[in-house]
Amino acid sequence: MNAMTETRPLLSVRNLTKRYGPRIGCADVSFNLYPGEVLGIVGESGSGKSTLLSCLAGHQTPDTGEVIFQTAQGPRDVLQMAEPDRRRLGRTDWAFVHQNPRDGLRMGVTAGGNVGERLMAVGARHYGDIREKATDWLGRVEIAADRIDDRPRQFSGGMQQRLQIARNLVTGPRLVFMDEPTGGLDVSVQARLLDLLRGLVRDLGLSVIIVTHDLAVVRLLAHRLMVMKSGHVVEQGLTDQVLDDPQHGYTQLLVSSILQV
Amino acid sequence: MTDQAYNFAYLDEQTKRMIRRAILKGVAVPGYQVPFASREMPMPYGWGTGGVQVTAACLMPEDVLKVIDQGADDTTNAVSIRKFFQRTAEVATTEATAEATVIQTRHRIPEAALTKDQILVYQVPIPEPLRFLEPRETETRKMHSLEEYGLMHVKLYEDIARHGAIATSYAYPVKVEGRYVMDPSPIPKFDNPKLSNSPALQLFGAGREQRIYALPPFTHVVSLDFDDHPFEPSKAPHDCDLCGASESYLDEVITDDHGGRMFVCSDTDFCRTRREAGHVGRLGTPSQEAAE
Numbered sequence: 101m102n103a104m105t106e107t108r109p110l111l112s113v114r115n116l117t118k119r120y121g122p123r124i125g126c127a128d129v130s131f132n133l134y135p136g137e138v139l140g141i142v143g144e145s146g147s148g149k150s151t152l153l154s155c156l157a158g159h160q161t162p163d164t165g166e167v168i169f170q171t172a173q174g175p176r177d178v179l180q181m182a183e184p185d186r187r188r189l190g191r192t193d194w195a196f197v198h199q200n201p202r203d204g205l206r207m208g209v210t211a212g213g214n215v216g217e218r219l220m221a222v223g224a225r226h227y228g229d230i231r232e233k234a235t236d237w238l239g240r241v242e243i244a245a246d247r248i249d250d251r252p253r254q255f256s257g258g259m260q261q262r263l264q265i266a267r268n269l270v271t272g273p274r275l276v277f278m279d280e281p282t283g284g285l286d287v288s289v290q291a292r293l294l295d296l297l298r299g300l301v302r303d304l305g306l307s308v309i310i311v312t313h314d315l316a317v318v319r320l321l322a323h324r325l326m327v328m329k330s331g332h333v334v335e336q337g338l339t340d341q342v343l344d345d346p347q348h349g350y351t352q353l354l355v356s357s358i359l360q361v
Numbered sequence: 362m363t364d365q366a367y368n369f370a371y372l373d374e375q376t377k378r379m380i381r382r383a384i385l386k387g388v389a390v391p392g393y394q395v396p397f398a399s400r401e402m403p404m405p406y407g408w409g410t411g412g413v414q415v416t417a418a419c420l421m422p423e424d425v426l427k428v429i430d431q432g433a434d435d436t437t438n439a440v441s442i443r444k445f446f447q448r449t450a451e452v453a454t455t456e457a458t459a460e461a462t463v464i465q466t467r468h469r470i471p472e473a474a475l476t477k478d479q480i481l482v483y484q485v486p487i488p489e490p491l492r493f494l495e496p497r498e499t500e501t502r503k504m505h506s507l508e509e510y511g512l513m514h515v516k517l518y519e520d521i522a523r524h525g526a527i528a529t530s531y532a533y534p535v536k537v538e539g540r541y542v543m544d545p546s547p548i549p550k551f552d553n554p555k556l557s558n559s560p561a562l563q564l565f566g567a568g569r570e571q572r573i574y575a576l577p578p579f580t581h582v583v584s585l586d587f588d589d590h591p592f593e594p595s596k597a598p599h600d601c602d603l604c605g606a607s608e609s610y611l612d613e614v615i616t617d618d619h620g621g622r623m624f625v626c627s628d629t630d631f632c633r634t635r636r637e638a639g640h641v642g643r644l645g646t647p648s649q650e651a652a653e
Contacts, residue, residue, distance in 0.1 A: 184507045187509065206515070209515060209519055210519060210522055210523075213515050213518050216515065217511060217512065218511075220511040220512075220518065221512070222511070225514070225587055227521055227587040228589050230518065248522075249522050
């Protein structure tokens with residue numbers, strides 16, 4: 101790797117637009133994401149942040165725009181990729197952490213099976229190795245090794261979310277999409293999860309796009325911030341800069357709406 | 362046939378043509394589930410409506426039909442389907458595997474080796490091997506077309522994690538010619554090796570699910586497994602109590618309510634042939650055989 105590839109963006113989004121009939125999902129979104137960077141997307145409910153995320157991750161097809169990802173074979177427009185390639189990307193270089201762990205986990209499959217699924221999907225066929233790797237990853241997300249044969253149903257909400265993270269990171273993705281990863285968790289569990297995420301992101305050098313409406317989450321995790329309103333990006337910049345000196349009226353409203361305890 | 366209201370082999374010729382087209386497509390793409398317009402048959406779903414339609418489309422007046430259910434020629438399902446074709450196709454029927462040209466089976470492959478002149482028709486309840494892992498049919502079809510079969514190994518992983526070994530003992534998933542993962546119908550995994558490289562044509566019909574798939578002769582079929590937990594065809598560790606066979610698949614029969622039991626070949630024709638040849642098992646008596 102020379103200096104040239106280091107400075108190239110990992111993901112480059114150009115003029116992404118998604119409409120639901122006459123309504124706008126998200127409009128004309130452009131940004132670059134560099135390796136090792138965490139980008140936060142904030143906005144109120146219905147501002148188009150989840151639409152944007154699912155368009156980026158390939159769960160929905162945007163109407164116009166480009167999503168250029170730096171693959172091992174050079175930059176490629178994900179939207180123009182053949183479906184098998186895109187799905188392969190989705191289980192190797194990419195990961196998606198859902199807000200509700202039930203969407204991202206197989207609830208009827210044990211914790212070990214959940215973590216091992218991505219390994220088996222990319223061709224792992226040695227039970228002992230898969231098991232060892234699953235145990236290792238459960239440890240990294242602070243789930244006791246003796247819970248490996250329990251099903252997610254028997255886990256608490258915070259544990260389920262950590263399991264989902266382990267399941268996604270086991271194949272060493274480079275880009276992780278997160279949709280409200282701390283939603284629905286109580287504050288102390290949230291704090292632990294954020295701490296864990298921050299450690300993992302730093303240790304693994306992950307690039308992350310994290311969608312949330314919780315400004316505390318982006319303050320802790322994100323390097324850069326994008327604020328969305330009614331499908332449009334109204335402001336973007338460094339996290340501290342946006343939060344401490346908001347320029348757009350909506351961002352000012354958002355920042356001042358945080359409850360002070 | 363003029364005194365009967367039925368066409369030969371019950372189905373009308375256009376329906377048979379439609380089914381034959383599905384069969385041909387299935388043969389051309391081994392292991393691929395071909396949709397077909399399954400007809401209502403005069404028997405309930407789950408009684409082999411898929412197998413019956415495939416058999417009806419394959420039968421010729423000179424064919425000799427054998428029908429087995431769990432290996433036996435004399436169980437309800439086998440008897441009723443055999444009678445059905447005796448009445449609607451007036452074909453000759455037999456219980457001897459070697460004499461049959463078309464064999465419709467439920468949950469077993471005959472012990473006797475099949476030949477290139479035979480067609481084996483399986484009754485399939487659930488053709489989709491990924492069904493219980495991924496309930497969406499749209500998704501499973503996509504997984505088949507993109508060859509995304511990691512999920513199948515999750516099921517085997519779960520078996521080992523819970524039971525210490527791959528506990529799936531029937532409907533054991535196989536990979537056909539390195540491409541499609543296929544449900545071999547609920548045959549015991551003991552029979553799985555017989556799927557591969559068989560000289561006979563093997564056809565699978567699922568009536569309720571409206572799918573036909575096929576294994577042409579000499580197709581390479583591999584049972585899925587892990588490197589450190591290889592596939593093992595298993596059977597009860599006994600010999601047949603009637604004919605003494607040690608290599609056949611056995612049924613356990615409870616004989617009284619004091620724990621008495623016996624193991625007998627599930628393939629009745631195989632067992633009878635052996636007894637007629639003079640083999641006697643633990644509970645069999647030579648005089649019984651002579652009487653038969």
